Structure formats: structure tokens, C-alpha cells
Amino acid sequence: MAYPAQTDYPTIIRIAQQLIERDGVEQLALASLASELGIKAPSLYRYVANKTALLKGVVTITIQQLFATYSEALNTSAGDPQNQMLAICHAHRQFAHDQPKNYALAFTAASAEQRADSASLVEMVLPVQAIMAQISGQEHSLAALRGMLGLIHGFVLLELNQQLQRGGDLSTAFDLAVRSYLAGVATVASS
Amino acid sequence: MAYPAQTDYPTIIRIAQQLIERDGVEQLALASLASELGIKAPSLYRYVANKTALLKGVVTITIQQLFATYSEALNTSAGDPQNQMLAICHAHRQFAHDQPKNYALAFTAASAEQRADSASLVEMVLPVQAIMAQISGQEHSLAALRGMLGLIHGFVLLELNQQLQRGGDLSTAFDLAVRSYLAGVATVASS
């Protein structure tokens, strides 16, 4: 070949993710990113089609990381489905707190091409649905799962966007909300 | 005075909101907006400090509109707290479906200066907390409210971002999720 590459795609995405977490997406200029990599902005185009594709790449690894925390939570939590579900919910929230900027980017980016694609999301939540089925019953497991995901996602986003500012312990509120939902799902499903 | 103004602040914000709903925020250029108003872009600066302030203005009226649907839902729904809560939840979801772009902008804009400020949000949900207190009891009413808001907000966002794509009736799932949560809140609170 020729001319040893001074960077590569995974590195670009990883650094971009770090910069986004540090300064926010709106602050991410291709020139800054390139500079961080020791190259100039136009050289990035050898690795990514455009800025949108770059952000999509960041979103993709963010989802993979979230997926990993799901797996870990499933492996380390006890056998009781209720406990497993709680472990997943708390892992999800913890992840969002650890990478708030990238979490928001992955799920609420303005343009559809930048958000997480549903295929990977489905893969991520299938094991969760299996657990939910043990709580809600098979028939309502998809609907119950959707409510659960909405609950944790929405709660976390409100938190991260400073829209729950009236005091009180948010960790406790989160836990209470999740437990309430699971309790409700168990009773409503059987009625 | 002199020179009759060809536009005014409320009109600017209203048209901006319409353009955002039609084409998305990322497509909103000051030149397009100005053109729509029959003026040139720099003239906008007589009415708004900058683009961020403009978007904040749009967010503010969007929140006011959502607030109005809350009030309407409260006025038209029956006396049972459970029913009133359901009415609010469905009104909230309906609003988000009617103005998906502006709803997302109001609650998940990338920069904090553009999102809804918590003061107006507090004002909006205080009556809702009163109803929640009848369901959950006073002590847990704030936590229960937060879970409820998270649930509807998260569910709606997942819907709007096409992240609930596995079929099934989403309206039914939403209704089931909300009912489950309320049922759970009622039982967990009393335990």
C-alpha cells in the first residue's frame, strides 16, 4: 500500500463520542475533531461520507454500549423476573447519566438519519421482553415492554434536561415509579 | 411614529412554529422565515436577539399550547381522578402527535437555552399533581407524578422517533401502560 494512515474509522468515532460528551453535539466541528486526530477536516471524508454519517456512527456505538450494560445487568442480577427488570432499568438510567449527551443524541437527534435504527433496538430489548412476559403474561408483553421503556426513557430525559427541578430524591422517585409500573402491569394483565 | 412595521414578534414566532412543523427545525433558515414574512433576514434582529432566542420563543408558545390542552382536558373530563388523569395523558399524547416537531423541540432541543424552562412546566403540572395526590396519596404525589410524566413523555418520544416499530396498536399499548401505572401507584403507595 502507501502512506500509513494516521487514523481509522473506529478511532474517529471514539474521539467524536468523547468530544460530544465533553462539549455537546452542537460544538462538534469537523475541524476540531480532525485537529484532535492530528489531521485536517477534509481528510475525514476519506472515512465518513459526511457529518450526518459520522454522527450516526457515534449513535451506533452508543447503542452498542447500552446494549452491553443490558447484558451485564441480566447476567449479574438474581433470578426473580421483577429483580431482573429492576436491574435493567437502573442500568439503563445509570448509562444515561454516565453519557448524557450521547444518550440524548442516540435517541432524540433531530434528523432521523442520526438516530438509532430500530433493528438494533429490537435486538437489544428482546431479552427484556422475555422477562416482561414472566411479569405481564405473554399476551401483553409487548405493550407492557413499551410502557416500561417509555417510562425509563422519559424519566431519564426529563432528568437530564433539568425538567424535574422541584427537589426530592430522583433515584428514589425512579425506583418507586418503576416498581409501581411493574406492580400495575402484573395486576392489570391478570384482570 | 414612522414606517409601519411589516411584522411583529407574535407573528414571527407563529410563522416560525409553522415552518418548523412543516420542514423541521434544521431546515429553518432565517432567510426563509424572513421571506415568508415579506422582509429580509437582518430585519428579524429588530425583534429577536438571535436564532436561539427565536427558537426559545417558539418553545414557549408550544408549552403554552400544551398547557391549554391540559386545562381543556381537566375541564371536560369526569370527576373520577383516575379518569381525569387518563384524559390528561391522552391529551398530552394527542398534542405531541399534532405537532411532533415542535413537541420534540420544546422538550429535547440540544441546547438548554432552547428548551422549555422549568418554571412554566411546574405551573402546568401543579393541577395534575393535585389529581395524582388523590390516587397515590400526598406523600408520594411528586414522585408518582414524575413517573407518570416520564411514562407519557417517553412513550410519545419513542413513537415519534419511530422506535416502536414492531406492530400492534400503539394507542392501546399507551392506554394499557398508563392504566397499569396508575393501578400500581395506587397499590404501592398504600403499602
Place this chain on the structure above:
DNA sequence: TTTATAAGCCTAATATTATTAGTTTTTGGT
């Protein structure tokens, strides 16, 4: 050992868009 090739990077140029500076136009009150 030489040399052609192509990968990978660079500089320079272009396009879009927010924003600022300075100027011109309009019109109501004197």
C-alpha cells in the same frame, strides 16, 4: 536499486447561513 502507483493527506476554493455595520426609505408630527 530504481520507479510507478496509489493511498492518504493537504491547501485552496465554494456554498450556506447567522450575524453585524452602515445606509436608505418611509411617514407622522411640526
Place this chain on the structure above:
DNA sequence: ACCAAAAACTAATAATATTAGGCTTATAAA
């Protein structure tokens, strides 16, 4: 008629994504 000031305009600036075209250097073939 004319002055003042409000409100618009044109022109210029700055930031940033993207494209075009050229230079450099390591490698593989001769």
C-alpha cells in the same frame, strides 16, 4: 414642506461543511 426616527435594506464578516485538485510517501514490481 421638512425633520426625526422607526424600520427596513444592502453589503460585509465569520463560521463551517463540503468539493476539487494536487502533493507526499511507502510499497511493490522491474
